[in-house]
Amino acid sequence: MRRRLASRVVHTGWRWMQQAGAVTAQTPGRLRFGAIGDGTRLAFPQGTVFGERWIRLGGHCIIGEQVTLTAGMMPDLDLGAEPMLVLGDGVVIGRDSHVIADARIEIGSNTFCGPGVYITSTNHSYDDPHEPVGRQWPRSAPVEIGPGCWLGTGAVILPGARLGRNVVVAAGAVVRGEVPDHAVVAGAPARIVRRWTPETGWQPPLRTPAPVPIPDGVTPEQLRGLAELTEAELAEVERAEAELADAGLAEAGLAEAEK
Template identity: 65%
Template sequence: MPFADKIRRRGRGLASRVVHRGWAWVREAGAISAEQPGPLRFAELGPCTKLAFPQGTIFNEHAIAIGCYCIIGERVSLSAGFAPGLRLGDEPILRIGDGCVIGRDSNIVAHQSIVIEDNVWTGPSVYISDQNHSYDDPHTPIGKQWPRNEPVRIGAGSWIGTGAVILPGADIGRNVVVAANAVVRGHVPDNTVVAGAPAKPVRRWTEAEGWQPPIRTAAPRAIPEGVTHEELLALIGWDLQLPPEAVEAVEAAREDPDPVP
């Protein structure tokens, strides 16, 4: 390889490392937390919570309360009211509980009351709002008709799939799964899986009946025997909290990889 080409290749490699390290520094410096709030002054922002950089549109944060141990993904928009600088009273109108994860590119728009309880996780591009435009006059543009508000609640421990839309008036119970791209309005009971537009129950759990299988969905396969924790972690990309006895067994196996039977 000619010497000039070697120099150019090394230069591109150096530039790539500089760009990626610089971007990592910018992301860390631009993240919002209770210790590093930047220009934002939330009604509440709990410890160990982080809003990833770059953030989406955030305004009237004085009416937004976020608990502790939350992760707000990149480009997530959080808004209270329909315009910056509004006086919205003394109590937050958007509340996000402890341990929540809001996926990147999601939008949460509160006008009256949105409550996201503890340990709610969402996929990317989820839309949640408590306001919708009315359609009372067919001769007036819908965007100019007076909107209607209905409170929204998402119960603790629920999972909201990618691209789901939570409409005004939605009252989602605890440990509910909302499937990807579902459109939810109205009441969803605890321990239910809903899917579709409009969303309808496809699976549920009750003390008397146990799990009711989803429509046209095969039962999940068991994890094959002999799969190690490290292999499973590499497969699913997420660490698992093993029970204490399993942790002890793993540690014992590491100390004595070839036990005598």
């Protein structure tokens, strides 16, 4: 009994801490971002965050637990007037990811990152073979990720990378250089394995079935309501649809018989 009560207290307390510790535009806590849009939420517990004055977060972003967001090589640096890390609206960054901006990093709107993604604009250099790599001055280059991209679990985006619009990065891929719009890249180093163009469509062709179009007249509110139905409620809807279909067939048969 005591163990059950203790478990309930711990879980209730943790849920309360997750709610109270989340960072939003209305409840920034100790973090003072250059900008944080409405609807954006950094889950609790947060990872390492510093240089937030040079970090701008768009609206309705979702930042998972233990995500690192840093601007500059270390805290308390003056990075000038321009932001160093910019997230567009609707960006999602999965838990345990790291975004390290020693040079500017820009992530376009509605880009989704799975857990454990690593995005950096700086990297170690190893020019001097006689000096430990960790003691050599790092090299930096801006990173740009276009809107609508998807970065799979464990993907790594290296300094100087430029991803176009709606790019898919496979899990575990290591990306450097430029990636064109509507491309799928995989591997280490990443290479293009599929691409879409207006002239040829997807090449190689997709093996998945085409998406089912939304019926005319169906509103987003109706779709959200359908998604919230329980299995029992969905079964009831299906039964009602079947009854209507049977009634329609019966009515059609009666009309045919009366001719």
